[in-house]
Amino acid sequence: MQAAADIAQSYLGTKHKVIQPEIKHTMDGRTMKALVWFAPHDVRVVDVPVPDVAEPDDVIVRVTGTTICGSDLHLYHGEIMALQKGDILGHEFMGKVEKVGPNVKNLEVGQRVVASFQMACGTCEYCQKKLSAFCNNANKSSMQNYMYGQRDAGFFGYSHFTGGILGGQAEYVRVPKGPVNLLPIPDDVTDEQALYLSDVLPTSYHAVVDTGVEAGDVVGIWGLGPIGQCVARWAMIKGAKRVIGIDTIARRLALAEKAGVEVIDFNTDTDVVKKIYELVPKGLDVAIDCGSFHEPKSLAHKIQKTLMLETDVPETINEMLVAVRKLGRCGIIAAYAGYANGVNLGALMEKGIRLVGNGQASVHKYWEEILNDYIVPGKFDPTFMISHRVPLEDMAKLYEAFNTRRAGVEKVFVETDNSSPSSPGCPKTTRVDQWGY
Ligand SMILES: NC(=O)c1ccc[n+]([C@@H]2O[C@H](COP(=O)([O-])OP(=O)(O)OC[C@H]3O[C@@H](n4cnc5c(N)ncnc54)[C@H](O)[C@@H]3O)[C@@H](O)[C@H]2O)c1
Numbered sequence: 398m399q400a401a402a403d404i405a406q407s408y409l410g411t412k413h414k415v416i417q418p419e420i421k422h423t424m425d426g427r428t429m430k431a432l433v434w435f436a437p438h439d440v441r442v443v444d445v446p447v448p449d450v451a452e453p454d455d456v457i458v459r460v461t462g463t464t465i466c467g468s469d470l471h472l473y474h475g476e477i478m479a480l481q482k483g484d485i486l487g488h489e490f491m492g493k494v495e496k497v498g499p500n501v502k503n504l505e506v507g508q509r510v511v512a513s514f515q516m517a518c519g520t521c522e523y524c525q526k527k528l529s530a531f532c533n534n535a536n537k538s539s540m541q542n543y544m545y546g547q548r549d550a551g552f553f554g555y556s557h558f559t560g561g562i563l564g565g566q567a568e569y570v571r572v573p574k575g576p577v578n579l580l581p582i583p584d585d586v587t588d589e590q591a592l593y594l595s596d597v598l599p600t601s602y603h604a605v606v607d608t609g610v611e612a613g614d615v616v617g618i619w620g621l622g623p624i625g626q627c628v629a630r631w632a633m634i635k636g637a638k639r640v641i642g643i644d645t646i647a648r649r650l651a652l653a654e655k656a657g658v659e660v661i662d663f664n665t666d667t668d669v670v671k672k673i674y675e676l677v678p679k680g681l682d683v684a685i686d687c688g689s690f691h692e693p694k695s696l697a698h699k700i701q702k703t704l705m706l707e708t709d710v711p712e713t714i715n716e717m718l719v720a721v722r723k724l725g726r727c728g729i730i731a732a733y734a735g736y737a738n739g740v741n742l743g744a745l746m747e748k749g750i751r752l753v754g755n756g757q758a759s760v761h762k763y764w765e766e767i768l769n770d771y772i773v774p775g776k777f778d779p780t781f782m783i784s785h786r787v788p789l790e791d792m793a794k795l796y797e798a799f800n801t802r803r804a805g806v807e808k809v810f811v812e813t814d815n816s817s818p819s820s821p822g823c824p825k826t827t828r829v830d831q832w833g834y
């Protein structure tokens with residue numbers, strides 16, 4: 398699939414953009430460690446040149462915290478188009494400002510910052526409204542333009558389909574348009590509290606805010622990974638009366654139950670929709686897809702996906718469309734990429750369902766609010782989801798362990814030689830080889 402995508406991309410040419418993905422290296426020959434994609438299921442930590450400022454708005458960040466996301470597994474499986482051998486992955490990272498370009502006035506060398514997973518220009522019509530996920534100017538992929546008619550913003554470390562910008566699972570990262578894509582972190586917020594402002598926190602918040610969860614709602618959540626766990630907590634903060642979570646991983650079900658979620662194990666209750674109607678006879682007000690489309694349940698979709706007759710699987714979406722009440726809202730935050738067969742369009746149309754809360758989350762719209770209104774006053778502590786801390790040199794092994802969800806791995810704080818020691822109450826450093834099964 399990657400070779401075909403490369404051929405199609407070079408045939409289509411590239412779209413205009415103001416952010417250049419090409420990087421410049423420091424002239425002193427310094428190298429750094431970075432996680433590099435070679436092929437599906439083959440990622441490696443290798444030494445690569447340290448990036449330098451290439452454009453006047455660039456900031457070079459010395460990484461002090463990075464991580465792996467459920468979305469990285471789509472890359473690991475080769476499910477996202479236009480990955481190239483040599484791409485550095487990673488889109489959630491934070492660190493200290495190492496060097497700034499001449500146009501950068503609001504950031505100082507040494508300042509602690511967190512990066513937005515998407516890279517946006519800060520000036521286009523979407524950016525002016527802080528809708529950074531939809532920036533017009535940061536992604537040159539004509540293939541995305543061809544498939545979707547338009548293009549999203551660029552994403553760090555997420556293939557040439559999303560701009561080909563090198564990622565944050567590295568010791569140093571070049572952040573184009575640094576003043577808009579980096580958020581300064583107050584001294585009293587720890588690295589573990591700040592890191593997830595890159596992605597998980599704005600993503601889960603967006604799913605709840607954009608589907609309009611309000612007091613008295615009954616909310617169903619498919620998938621209780623880090624995103625689903627945070628969605629459940631935000632839904633309660635926004636006043637949901639009941640939250641129902643669907644998954645099959647025992648410890649994820651237990652973690653959600655501890656937070657007050659009513660849980661359904663889809664391997665025990667195989668008819669999820671029937672179970673939901675037993676619990677909520679009038680149907681859900683809101684359904685949110687926080688799952689992963691690479692795990693089809695039915696034989697029909699296993700076959701269609703294997704034969705590449707569909708890239709994505711609509712099983713969760715169909716369950717949501719049937720389980721919501723008439724005029725209910727369905728939101729898709731799970732990162733689908735292409736086509737799925739057999740979507741229940743009848744239910745969508747006839748029940749007047751609102752499909753909202755989709756899209757990549759616009760980090761710039763939400764991150765200051767989450768930091769100032771929830772993290773600083775202690776109303777939302779993201780460290781509940783951190784299960785492990787490992788050094789960057791273990792990153793390739795971490796992909797393997799994360800893919801099989803070994804040893805209870807949830808969100809991981811990945812440290813570099815520049816990280817501070819772990820904060821009180823957060824996991825201490827371990828090596829992936831020492832983890833059990
Ligand atoms: N839109 C965005 O801005 C954005 C950002 C980050 C992540 N994401 C996406 O959000 C999704 C969740 O991320 P995560 O890090 O929590 O992923 P994850 O892989 O850790 O969790 C997904 C969970 O879904 C469960 N699941 C799989 N099939 C299911 C089904 N049929 N019914 C119910 N549950 C099912 C799995 O058991 C797993 O626990 C991923 O698809 C990820 O790509 C989107």
Ligand SMILES: [Zn+2]
Nearest residue numbers: 466467468596
């Ligand atoms: Zn992510």
Ligand SMILES: [Zn+2]
Nearest residue numbers: 518521524532
């Ligand atoms: Zn823009």
